[in-house]
Structure formats: structure tokens, C-alpha cells
Amino acid sequence: MSYILIVAEKPTAAKKIAESLAEGKFKVIKKNDVEYYYFERKGKPHIVAPAVGHLFNLSSINKKWFYPVFDYEWKPSYLVSKFSLFSKKYFEVLKELAPNASEVIIATDYDTEGEVIGYNILRFLLNRKDAKRMKFSTLTKEELIDSYENAMKTLDWGQLEAGLARHEIDWLWGINLTRALTLSLKNNGNRVFSILSTGRVQGPTLSLLVKREEEIENFKPKPYWQIFAFIKIGKAKYQAIYEEDKIWEKEKAQKVFSQSNKKVARVLKIKRRQYEQLPPPPFNTTDLQTESYNHFGFSPMQTMNLAESLYQRGIISYPRTSSQKLPSSIGLKSILQSLGKLPSYNKIVNKILSGNELHVVEGSKDDPAHPAIYPTKEVPNPNELTPQERKLYDLIVKRFLAAFGDPSIREAMHVVLDINGNKFILKGVKTVKEGWREFYYPYVADREILLPELREGEELEVEKVEILEKKTEPPARYTQASIIKEMEKRGLGTKATRSEILKTLYDRNYIIGKSIKVTSLGKAVVKILEQYSPKIISEELTRKLEEEMENVYNGKKKREEIVKEAKKLLEEILSDFKKVEEKIGKELSSAIMSSRNEKRILGKCPSCGGDLIIISYKGKAFVGCSNYPKCKTIYPLPRNARIEATGKVCEKCNTPIVRVFRKGKRAFSMCLDPNCPTKANWGENGNNKK
Structure with missing residues (x-):
């Protein structure tokens, strides 16, 4: 029996497509724990089968560990990495379905990654050169039917070529630079070994963070003085500040203070100014990651995982987009009506729909593939979402609703006070008209x-x-939200890759903390590359390659042309690297040893001021003082746990407070002294956390 084969990117999407396109019931077929779906539409048999993301990845043809590497091929993912073994069964199901497919429709996510996923399945498993292409931004029944009925006659070749170019260039950059760094250590003859990575975007991003670290370290604080007057009006108290916000001379500050130390202030002048605040535009990927981090503390990667889950459920649109625009074609009114069925949004929706016409505020950024992120008509049962999913969904809905709001009107009040000849400023601000702010509550940050x-x-x-x-x-140090914004501003990475790059920097121990601090290893990698191979961390070079890939997308350049240019450039970089490999290896070796020692230090010894260090002996870990044997301070550590310094000290026992991580359990903080009074009730109702 022949059939039309529809290839989806993930199992959830495959099921959604089958549910939407089937005229009547669809049949679930299971092979090797992989579910695919049979149904009929307009009398024609169809099968929807899923991939699980990339079923093929690039791999070096020569398996020896060396560089430069310029010979590569696409291979099944399960043969490239042991972490992709799960993909083998999906590979085999699609391969088995290929011979009887009379027609193929690619229904992977409509972006460069989705295009590459679909194309590789098409050419390597289905033995075809082209296929129809479904284009959709939501997994809703209405849009899936429309994208099927109006499927593109071919793949999006511009998008595909750009995707293939990015894969090849990023693979070449990543594998060669990672091997170069790692082998510089190995070939150095030193026993220190570690996998060190850098890449086309990773290097410049780390360099950017190091520059901020240097600004902080080299900053020389300058003293200044501020003078405040506390004004009592009725029962309330208000704080006014001297008209010169910062006074840089101590003598002048003391003089103003002495003159102003009086009991009466006279109102000299009152100035009021009203201004409009437009609604924030609908979310694109970066804005969503930023707001999610600011309000919930979700990392950019966590936000994208949650957003992907909401998208797969069909309740929000595709979350990887640069757009801040919402076209009327998505059915704004019907989305609002559906959201109005949820008690949380009913009141807001009724207000919006009570107006004469719908007007949505949009931002300037656009994306040819997808609109801004928005909630769909398929509203969820909130109880079926995880707490984190509920939070993110609410944020997306409120941002969508806010875009329909009127401008908010705020009034700033500037009061000049005279205290014995010196002017003090009293400032106030209030909301005159709520407008969109009412719809975006509680995510409005402005103070009243x-x-x-x-x-x-x-x-x-x-x-x-x-x-x-x-x-x-x-x-200020970068946060995960602000560095993602900065990367976007500087053209480093893409909306889909920035969160992954940031995660890699954490995983490599180049950076730590929510308020991002670069480790000694991260600093050393950048400093060494800056000295010996600066092109590896060049922002300009990375931006140029991004522009070239955009040219491929727009059909202005051929993929083969820019890949060839990238190889030539990389060859020059690696040739220069080889000449100083030994020097780089020695300096990296020293940096790694320093970094490892740094991680072992938990804080200062309360007895002598030495460093308290994690010591391993006969399979057990404990804390000892660096001044041993003069100082014999010692503390036990929890078993089978990872211990991290917090930089804090216990107020009761004066020992460092550490963070304890155990697999499968919630992390907690504790001081090192087992006899500390704070541990008196340990074991009672979980009172074992600081």
C-alpha cells in the first residue's frame, strides 16, 4: 500500500498533525516504541512519522584526534554520539516507511534547523531530492490544516542552504578550535588534562564577559557625598535629596549639611509633567528570555525548554523568532475570545473586546519565518501545566494582552524645596491612566x-x-538575561543558539553564578588566545560570518563559496596556532591547575586566617587549613556531594557557608562547623538549611 508520508520534527508534533488532518479517527501504529499515525484525508492514505530532532550530524571522516580537520560527512546521529543512541529507532522506522511513500511532505519546524533536519531525512533515508513543505507557526488544528492544504511545492532552499552553511562552519570552527586547545595541553607533556572548548561565537562571547570582569577589577572607586532631608507631611515621611546628587568635595558637603540642618523647608517650585508610556511590543525570543529571567529567575535555556513544551502542546506559537509583530491573519479576535474563557483573563479580554476596534502595538523587529510569540486559541487547562509552565504561559498571555492596551499616562512631580538657602529636590511619580499596565500586571516594574x-x-x-x-x-556584572541581550545587539549567535552557548560557558567552568563572574580558567583562555591567536575571539570575524550566512539565506551568495572562505580563514588561524602551541599549552596547564586549586578553597580559616581547602584522602573528603601543620583546623564534609563556596560566612561560628549538591536532591546551604548553634535542630522538619 502506498501513502503520503508526512515527516514531523518531534513525536508530539506528529500526533498533533495526525489529530488535525485526519478525517475521522486516526490509527496509532507502534514499532520499537516509536509511535506513528495512519489516517485518511480526501480518500488518500497518509502516515505521519516523527524524528527526534537531528537524525544526522556532521562527523570527521578520520577518527584520529588531530587538527586541522577539513574532511567530514553527514552520519546518523546514533553513530556520531552515544548520547544520540535513542534516535536509532526513529531512524529505522522512517527508513522502513520510505519505500511505500508515494509522496513526501516535510513538516518540521519552519526555521533553518528544521529545514536541515527535514532535508537530511529526505535525502539520506527517503532517497529524494525535494518534497512539499508545510509552513506553520502553531500546532493548532486550523493552522496545520491550512499549511497542509497550501503546502509549499518545494523546500525553502534559501533557508536550507543557510542552515547547512551554519552547520558546516560551526562544526569546523568548534571541532578544530576545541582540538587545538585540548591538544596543546596534551602535547605539552604535562599531566594536566582537560577538554577545553571554544568556537565561532563562544570565544567572542567569553571575551566580552572577560572585558566586563576587567572593568570591574580595574575600577577605582571615588568617594562622594549625598545629603538627604527627611520631610514630614502629615503622618507620612518623604526623602528629598540635595540638588547636586553627588558632591565630590568633602568640605563642600559638610558646609551644605551644616547650613541645611534646620527644621523648616519652604516649597519654592512645583513642576508637573505628564507623559505617555506605550505598551511593550509582543515577545520575540530574546525579550521572552529576558523577562522570564527577570521575573522568575529562569535561565535562557530553561525558558526555551519551557516555551518549547508550551509550543508542542499547541498553546503558544513558535518560540524561536526575532519578530515583534502580530499579523491580523493569525485571528486576533478569536484568540482573545478563547483566552476570555479562562477566569484569569476574562476581565481583561472583555475590556479589550468592548472597544470599537482592535489595535495591537508592535515593535520594529521582524522575522520572515514567524510572527512574535503569542498564545493560540487552544487554551490549556492550567492544572495540566507544571508550575513553571504556568508562570511562563501567564507571562506570554499578559504580554499579548498588553499589546492591545491604550498608552499608560504617568505624571512626574518635581518639587524644589529651600532649606536655609540650599535647594533640595523631592520627586514623585504616579499613574494617571493605567492603560496597558492593568493588563500586564504583575509584570510592570515601575515604582509609584x-x-x-x-x-x-x-x-x-x-x-x-x-x-x-x-x-x-x-x-554591574552581566546576568544571563543581559548577556543574551548584549549578544543580540552585537550580532553574536542567533535567537536559537545564544542560550546554548551560554550553557556551554557554564559547563566548561569558564563562568559561574547568576550574576556572571568569569573564572580564572575563563580569563586565562581569553588572555592566552588574545595574545597568541586573537582571531579566535574576534567579534568582527564572527559578525562577518553571520552576514555571509545571511547572504546565503537571501540568495546573494552560494553556500559552497562561504564555507570555502571559512575553511581558508580557519586554516590560517590554525597554522598560526600550531607555531605557538607549546606556549599556549604551558600557560593553559598553569591556568587549569590554578582553577582547580581555586575551586577547592571554601573560605578563610576562623582560627588563623589561612585558606580552608577541600582535601581528598583515601576516598573521603574533608576540609583542612592551608597552614597545616601550624593550624590543625579540620571540618567534615557531607558524603557523595559536590561542595561549592558561597563567599558567605556564618554569623554564629564564623566558618564559611557552603552549598551542598546531591544528585536527585534539593541543594542546601550550611556552615562548616558541625557544632554550630545553627545546627541544633538539624533533622527536625527540614531545619537543616541556612
């Missing part, structure tokens, strides 16, 4: 500072005046 009605010439009571000495602060 409400001032009472005042009149010029009025005298107010000064409760006290304070002078504070402060110091200028270094630039």
Missing part, C-alpha cells in the same frame, strides 16, 4: 511614589537631615 498636594510657598517640617559618604561603583 505618591506625593501629597503641595503649594508654592508652603512650609514643611524637616524631621532630620543626613549626610552619607558613598563610593562610586563598578559596572
